[in-house]
Amino acid sequence: MVASLVPTEDEVMLRDAARGFLSESSPITAFRANRDAGRTYDPGLWKEMAQMGWTGVLLSEEAGGSDMGHRAAGILSEEMGEVLASSPFISTAVMTATALKGAANDRLAGIADGSSIYALAVDEGAKHAPLRTALKAEKSGNAFRLSGRKVFVADGGAATRVLVLARTAGAEGEADGLTLFDIDADRAGLSRTAKRTVDERDHAQLDFDAVEATGDDVVGEVDGGMAAIATALNAGQAALSAELLGVSAGAFGMTTGYLKERKQFGRTIGSFQALQHRAAHLFAEIEITASAIANAGRMLDESPEDAEIAVSIAKARATRTAKLAVSEGVQMHGGIGMTDEFDMGFFMKRARVGAEWLGDYGYHAARVAKARGF
């Protein structure tokens, strides 16, 4: 039985609860205060999310989770996006929880109780390209020695552990010969450099200088790292798409609110057809993207091995819609939309970073095109 794309009662309740919690614990003013204080990570908020059970949304009950599934994870991400709540949710509770599915429960317990924060160290260049991994893991006896650089590692500053994709065999560009390691973020030889990004969130560059890893640190099979990480990346891309849908909705809500308030030429500006039609077009784009997000969550829950196209449609649509929502948002606000005092800029900056993370529009469009036969 294929589930409907309309939310179930449980999902509606989850959304309401998330909205209620976030409006208390993480309104946009909280993000602004963190930004002003130079904090890219809010440990208090993360602890509360763990208490709410969000960190265990994809973990089994035996592992201390609630096993609510990817649609639920998408709902939480979307709500976080709408108020710009910043947390390692996607890195840890979505991607790592998916990658480590089936691992020993003690490793997952740290995710469930919020004590472990994971970062995924995948990309080495300016664009998402897991297969272009060059970071070397040289075999020495039963152990490995990792050397190389990872960039744009989300939550890399606050992380207590790192999932790192390294090359154990094959050449750059090949899927075979990649291996996924799960290592302590403070392991000798691993240095982390914080990078300030426009969205004011936690991003780091990770330099590996002969970092030691053992066979126990390997997730999945040696040389089979892509298989170990593929579904996790899909899950992360779907959750990030949901976050971007929330970013779009947040920016759009601000914009329609402003259209109903602001007066010029003696009229409310929302009465001008030129602006009405732009707002209505944006509404249509957001609605269509919302369908793609719901579908991606459904596919990940029902048949994760076939979810790739659904996820890429979601990420491509979400990226484009968020860009449109924030640029229209600034334009329809006029000058005030350009001020730091106003929140619209926060949406714009998060949309830009979210557009790049885990694959940009072109990356996902190409995946769809390939799967659809051209």
Next chain:
Amino acid sequence: MSSFSDDLDLFRSEVAAFIAEKCPQKLKDMPASARTICWGGKRFEFASDEQRIWMENAASVGLTAPRWPVEYGGAGLSRAQEKVFREEMEKAKAPSPLESFGLWMLGPALLAFGTHEQKLKYLPDITNGRIRWCQGYSEPGAGSDLANVQTRAEDKGDHWVVNGQKIWTSYANHADWIFALVRTDKDAPKHKGISFMLIDMSETGVSTKPIKLISGSSPFCETFFDDVTVPKQDDGTSRIVGELNRGWDVAKHLLTHEREMIGGGGSGAAGGILGGRSLGAFIDTLDDHLMEDPIIRAETMELEIDTLAMGMTMERYKDMAKQGGVGHASAMLKYSGTELNKRRYEILMSITGSEGVEWDGDHGTLAPEWLRTKANSIEGGTSEVMLDILSKRVLELPSS
């Protein structure tokens, strides 16, 4: 009483057996591109005996209007049964037995607004394919501003006298009857003086003139009413659907219906040149070099993403409609679906290049189909009217 079982599994085997036995094999063997629509009506010429036989067989058990009540010529099926019926038809490659404006538009309007007598009189003739209807809405001075209709029906006691002109009347030259918006009270505010009237087109004074479109075909007509006498009642059955002067309510109801239908045309597997194939499958039939241009490739990828997402949106909205309705947001389906379809054809024309511009080239009817799509965002309410509806009714932006 329906001729079929309520139990879904039983129903599936019954309806499959019905299709196997009653739909002639020749129709099932016909490629989709060679099929022609069975419209029905007094003047309709069936493409083949088989087409007529299948229509008559389906009509005999109400399957030309699966969800309409049995007493009005339908099969009285539930939504789930109808879905099963469509699935079995697709499996057997059986074409739709009958399509018409009566089935799509007048029927739903009568079911929602008509009296029992009107339903008994008009609906069975629709399901049996005996009468073909056309829709008389737009006028030269009433396009987007539809409520401005000026075709007048004067009250002459036991009958009306109708004068005026309709335009964009689809297939009026093939139709037997017309359901038309006419002004029955010229002094009332414009929305309050319109009635939804049923007119026999064989009456003296009704004439039609096809309009040749840029695509070369003439699916639309001008329809003229010159002192046409319309009885107020036939044996006690009124020629007005809904209340007198409240025809706008009926029209609005139908327009919403129409919008969802046209929006649907923009999603997923389109008819026409694609004939149910995916874009990728169509491209496979072309020379490889046609897809080498990076700009065409990029546009095609974007189209494919939007097509698939629109399909998901149609699915989501259908489910929302079942659970309580989508209201004015259906204007989004019409707006986005038709704009997408226009984009699809622009890209198909780009891909096929100089082959695509031939009237009778390798790509068959691509060129006229491309031209025809330009009307998608005009008919049934323009894109701009849809955006007006969304901004006022859904986003609740101020109106002045």
